[in-house]
Amino acid sequence: MLAALKGYPNPVRLLLFTTFTLTMARAITLPYLVVYLSAHMGLAIAQVGLLVGGAMFVASALSLYGGHLVDTLRNHTLIVTCTLLFALAFVGILASPSALPFFACLVLAYLAQTVVDIAAKAGFCALLPEAQRGEVFAIKYTFNNIAWATGPMLGVLLIELNDHLPFIVSALIGLALGLAYQQLGQRGLSAPAADEPAAGFAQVAVGLLRDRRLVCFTLGGVLSAVVFGQFTAYLSQYLVVTTQDPAQVARLAGYLVTTNAVTVIALQYLIGRRIARQHLMPWLMAGMALFVAGLLGFSVASSVPAWCLAMLVFTLGEIIVIPAEFMFIDLIAPEPLRGVYYGAQNLSNLGAGLGPMLMGAALGWMAPQGVFYLLIGSVVMAAVFYWLGTRRGH
Template sequence: MLLLSATFILTLARAMTLPYLVVYCAERFGLGVADVGLALGLALMASSLLSLYGGFLVDRFSSYQILLVAGSLFALAFGVAFHTAMLGVFFLAIVVVNLAYAVIDIAVKACIGSLVVAQRRGAVFSVKYTLTNIGFAAGPFLGVMLAKVSPGVPFAAAGLVGAVFVLAYALLGEKLSTPGTSVPAEQGFLKVLGYLFKDYRLVCFTLGGLLSVIVFGQFSAYLSQYLLVTSSPERTYQLINYLVTTNACVVIGLQYLVGSRINQGNLFRMLCLGMLFFLVGLVGFSVAEQVPVWVIAMIVFTVGEIIIIPTEYLFIDYIAPAHLRGIYYGAQNLSNLGAALGPVLCGLALSLYQPQVMFYVLCLCVVLATGFYYMGCKAKEGAHDSL
């Protein structure tokens, strides 16, 4: 329970600042919106790449040490972001925040794989994802209230929340700690990385995950792009509000109910079902004009999301050697690069073709992702040397 609480608390803290990063950077540092978007995208990509090494460290040290150090960096980086007047230091702090959050997320997933019996992991992963979404839903509202005091206060509050978590975990977390693995020290990061690249199943699932995240990772961004092209800004704001709220309600209401039914025996069937829901939802978006049609399409689309997330977690848990769970989840975390690619790809489609073509491009991503998932699921175990 403490580990799942960490997911909620730190997600809540991070979500308090996310909606205001662009505005805060524009006001404090005088950057244009395009420059801020590019810088934040690069920060996200850098933290995703670095989290691979973070996963390696998760395997080498106890979960207690990892969570304390990463939590401390999380809190400290938010404090630096609040106090600094230097643009470079601010974005370095944002990279550290995202990296620390990613490492904590990897450590929590690795702990679930170690502490929870296989039959219950799907349900626990679903609870984790539900808590993450509750944090992302509640965080911005808290941020709004805090930003009324001063634009930088959400950053200070996030750092304080992180510090409180570190203190609580320092007192209570050692009992739940999982030890580091017994991988020989001479088997360094590069050797382990080479081992990962030889794992055909992991490579296929990482590519499939990247394509999937293009579809659902930043859906509000590409739907906003589409609506701005096809309607007015006022209608865009109204519809996006409805759709984001619908997504959050469906995830919170159905994630555990659906996720608890996913197990290692039905992984590929559930992946295919999730991808089918994505396809139907995207087609629904492409023909939607009235608000009820948009909402129904979002409900269908979100069901696909709540199937895919825990299924991917379970598959990585299934193929990862016990002593390499951390870096396997770190490799899976690379699929978050798709969140940065999605708006770029959709922007190109909108600028070059008819607006509806954007959804056909996303449907192609779904089909390709399903193909990679199929190759990963059907590949034989032990296709490379052990480590």
């Protein structure tokens, strides 16, 4: 991986650093959001979940327009603006006197990070030949997982010093990134052609709906994200229902998160760089099969080693599917619309938001193990949509 990084042009390394650091800034606040809302605004846990989950849902829905901005504005301008808005959003979170402005600022922070992420993907495609894009997506995903694994731990340390410090540090990181990218970023990257007026967002959105492959792949992404987008949430729900000891639930959930993070960090680059665009469908089906095997493992696991083994298999599916999705969108996206195509792919986060809600409802009316068979059904439906999306013709 280090050899690959050294071989990339400086703008690619800067984009990787920017997305990694901005993800770290968001991850720092993760462990304290629920506590902060409960302690400082007096919200019930159900209201907190609705606010935090709703912010992610709204930001994901707006990411399609964010992708349109990537296609119509200069990459440099957009990244600088969004990193500064990210910083401003965390200042607003600290200053919010009630839940509504807090919600608006949280949506802004999530959306700003998402737009930077889409701009980086479009930048990779503009700066690198096709043969190197799968590898850089694998590196980016590995870095993101390192950020999500280490950011919350840093956040916990900051909370010990001052309960406002995580938000202040996140704001300062956004500000520093914006100022650094203003000086160091590639200014001519992804500038719209001056002689071709950009299509309006409504016109672009209608065009996206006519792309059968994109629609099928987006639906497949939503269904698969139900399964892997927030697996820790629905696994914790399942364990709470089936295990009477809260300490045991917390311990096992920690083991599973660690297993997932270590597996991704250790194997993502090794596997992701081998995924070839000429064989995307076999790779995707292998990823779907690993999801099914992992879910079956969860349904029968009765010991810590069994749970961790099932999580390892499940994570291998995640490692394959995520870069394969990136590569498929890269394959079908027209050059002037890469941003909005990646924005459409980001709609899969809607599935990540739906997963815990659907599983929470299902646990209320069926046998606990049955939820895993519902999730397997979602994987099978996702595989069907992926298959339809990879077929040629309209």
